[in-house]
Amino acid sequence: MGAFRSDLLAGQVAFVTGGATGIGNGIAHVLGRHGARIAIASRKVENLERAAAEFDAAGIECFYDTCDIREPEEVERVVAGVLERFGSLDILVNNAAGNFPAPMRKISYNGFRAVVGIDLLGTYNVSKAVFEAWMKDHGGNVVNISAPFEGMGVSLQSHVAAAKAGVDSLTRTCAVEWGPLGIRVNAIAPGEIAQTEGVARFEEAVGTRAEGSNPLGFAGATDDIGNVVLFLVSEASRFVSGQVFCVDGASGVDAFKLRVEPPTEPTDESS
C-alpha cells in the first residue's frame, strides 16, 4: 500500500521526459496511480507505443510524442501538444538522459556534446518551454533527475557528472527565480536503481555487479524514486524548493564502505 491517497494528484497533469522506459517510466506510473494524467516524450516511437499500452492497461490516461529534447522547436511542439490535449501542465519531471561509461580521454568531442546536450541543455530547453507556455502564469512543480555525484570526481562519467552538476545549479536558480510565481523546483539524485539501462551499461563497463553496494544492502526500485517525486510534487512538501535529494541507500555518505552490521532484508512493513 502506498503512503499517499490514490487521488492525491487528481486533476493534475504530469509531463515526464524519457517516461517510456526506466526510472522515468516508473515515476510516471507512480504519478498516474495517484490520479495524474500523464504525458511522456522520448526519441523512440516503439518505446512510447509500448509504454502507452501499459498506461492504458493500468487505467492511466496518457499522451505521448516523439522528441529530442536537444531541439528547442521539438520541445515547444510537444509542450503545446500536452496543453492542447489536457489543458494544463502542473508537474514537469526532467528525467530524459543520455549516458555511456568511458574514460574522458576516450570520449569524442561529439560524445561529450551529446551527453551534455541531452542532460543539461535538454533540462534547460524543457524547463523553459514549460515555464513560458504554462507555469509562469499558473505555478507548478518541477523535479529534475540528477546524479549522486556532487563534489566528487567520477571515473567514466566526466560528461554526465559535468552535466548533472549543471542540472543541480539550474535547480537552485530556477527555484529562486520562479519561487515568487508559485513554482517549486527540486532535484532527485538516484543511486543504484535495479533493472535500468544506466546501471546495466555501467556494470558491463566495469565488469562487476553493483547490486546492494550501499549500507541498506539492496538496489532501489523505480518506485523508490517515483515515491520521492510524489512527495516533492505534493502539498506535503509545499515549503521545500531548490534542493537536491540523494535517494541512494546512504551510498553517497558512506566514507569507509565498512559493514559493521549484516544487512537485513526489506519487509513490506518497512517499505
Ligand code: COA
Ligand atoms: N562509447 C563511446 N562513445 C559513444 C558511445 C559509447 N558507448 N555511445 C555514443 N558515443 C559517441 C558516438 O561515437 C558519437 O561521437 P562521434 O560522432 O565522435 O563518433 C557521439 O557519442 C554521439 O553518438 P550518437 O549515436 O550520434 O548519439 P546520440 O546523440 O543519438 O545519443 C547517447 C548518444 C549518449 C544518448 C546514446 O549513447 C544513448 O542513447 N544512450 C542511452 C540512454 C541511456 O543510457 N540512458 C540511461 C541514462 S543513465
